[in-house]
Amino acid sequence: MFSSSKIKSVDFYRKIPRDLTEASLSGAGLSIIAALAIVFLFGMELNDYLTVSTTTSIVVDNSSDGDFLRIDFNISFPALSCEFASVDVSDVLGTNRLNVTKTIRKFSIDPHLRPTGAEFHSGPLPHYIKHGDEVDEETNEGSVALNSASFDKLSHQYQILVVNFYAPWCYWSTRLKASWEKAAKIIKQRYDPEVDGRILLAKVDCTEEVDLCRRNHIQGYPSIRIFRKGSDVRETHGHHEHESYYGDRDTDTLVKTMEDLVDSIPQEDKKIALEDKSNVTKRPAPLSGGCRIEGYVRVPGNLIISARSGSHSFDASKMNMSHVISHLSFGKTVSPQVLNDVKRLIPYLGRSHDKLNGRSFINHRDLDANVTIEHYLQVVKTEVVTTKSSHDHRIIEEYEYTAHSSLAQSVYIPVAKFHFELSPMQVLVTEDSKSFSHFLTNVCAIIGGVFTVAGILDSIFHNTIRLMKKVEIGKNY
Helix, strand or coil: CCCHHHHHCCCCCCCCCHHHCCCCHHHHHHHHHHHHHHHHHHHHHHHHHHCCEEEEEEEECCCCCCCCEEEEEEEEECCCCCCCEEEEEECCCCCEECCCCCCEEEEEECCCCCEEEEECCCCCCCCCCCECCCCCCCCCCCCEECCHHHHHHHHHHCCEEEEEEECCCCHHHHHHHHHHHHHHHHHHHHCCCCCCCCEEEEEEECCCCHHHHHHCCCCEECEEEEEECCCCCCCCCCCCCCEEECCCECHHHHHHHHHHHHHCCCCCCCCCCCCCCCCCCEEECCCCCEEEEEEEEEECCEEEEEECCCCCEECHHHCCCCEEEEEEEECCCCCHHHHHHHHCCCCCCCCCCCCCCCEEECCCCCCCCCEEEEEEEEEEEEEEEEECCCCCEEEEEEEEEEEEEEEEECCCCCCEEEEEEEEEEEEEEEEECCCHHHHHHHHHHHHHHHHHHHHHHHHHHHHHHHHHHHHHHHHHC
C-alpha cells in the first residue's frame, strides 16, 4: 500500500500558504483582462464549432440521370388548342416519342390564361382514318355553306347541326369534300330539313369566314363539329360545348354516324337534345382556343410542344406558339423545408433551379409568321451531402440551369422547343463535421494559454517594478 506521503510527492499542484503570497494591483488588472480574454476566445471557439462549414468540389457525374432526366413543367399556350397540342420528346440519336399523354394533363384556357373548364381529355386518336374514293368524281353540293349570320340562325333551328370547317388548300379537306357532300345529300333525302328538322350537314370555308372559325377555335383542317340545340347555343354566341368527330371519313361511315345521331332524338319529341347516347367516334371539343399543359416527362434530349395530327392540316402562318412558363424544373422535386435546410449550408443554392418560372415568350400577331420559339438550357447537377451524425448522411440532389431563348422563323409548323444539355460535371458540396473532442481541446488550450501568458506578463511586470525600486533605493544611498 502506498502511504499518503508518497502519494503527495506526485502532486503537480503544490499549494503555497496564503500568508506567503502577496496580492498586487497589477496582478488584479491582469486577472480581469485574462478572464475577459478567456470569455471572448471561448465565445469565438463556440461559434466556430456551431457554424457549419462545407467543401465544394467539381467531380465527374457518373450517375445515369442524363439518360432519362425527369422534367416537370407547367406551360400555358394562349393560342394553341388542346385538341391538337402534342408533347413530343427526342434525343440526339434520333429516338422520338410522339404525343406523350400518360403523364401529361391539359386544361383549356382563355387568352388571359384563366381555365375554362375541367381537364381536357383528348383520348387516343385513330392511327388511320379511312377516306372515300370519290375524290375524282364530280361533286354535287349536298351540304349548306354557312357564314356567321346563317350559322347562328341554323344552329337555333336544327336540333343537330354538323359542320365541316375546311380550307380549300388543305389536302385532307380535299379528300373529305366528295364524301361529305355525298353523305350530306343522302341525309337530306332521308331526313328532309323542311319536314324533319332534326339534323343538317353544313360547311364553312375558313379562308373566307375567318372570324367564325376563330370563334369556334378551329386550328386544324378539316374539323367536323357537332352542335346540339340547347346545350351549345348560348346568348353569347359561345357554341363552346360542342363535340368533335374523329371517325372515318368515307361516305358510308359518315352516313351511319349521322343516322346514329338522329336515332338518339325521337322525331315526335321536339324537346331540346341535351343528351346523346349514340355510338359515335367523337369527344368534347375544346372549350377555348388556349391550352395549359402540365405534368412531367423523362427525356434524354429535347422537349417539343406543337400542333400535331395525322389527318389534319395546319396553316403555319396562323399558328402562334406564344407561351408562359409557370414552372420548369429538373429531377425530383425538393420540398421547400428541405431546400431551406440546405440553404443553411449553401446560401446561394436554389437561385437558378427555376430561372424560367413566370417568364412570358410572346410572338405578337403583327410580327412575322411561322415563328418557332426555342430555349437552350445548360443543366448542372448539384449534390449536397449533409451529416446529421457520424453514421447518418443525407444526399440532396438539385438541378440548376442557365437558359437562353430565341425566336426564329421556320418553313415548317411553328413549335415551342426546349433543348437540354446536361453537363458531364457535377458540383459536390460536402458538410464538414467537427468533433466535440476537438472543440474541448481548443477550449482547454484557450484557458491554459491565457493563464500562462497572463502569468508570464504578471511576472515580468512584477519583477520590472521590483528592479526599478531597488535601483531607486541604491541611488538614495
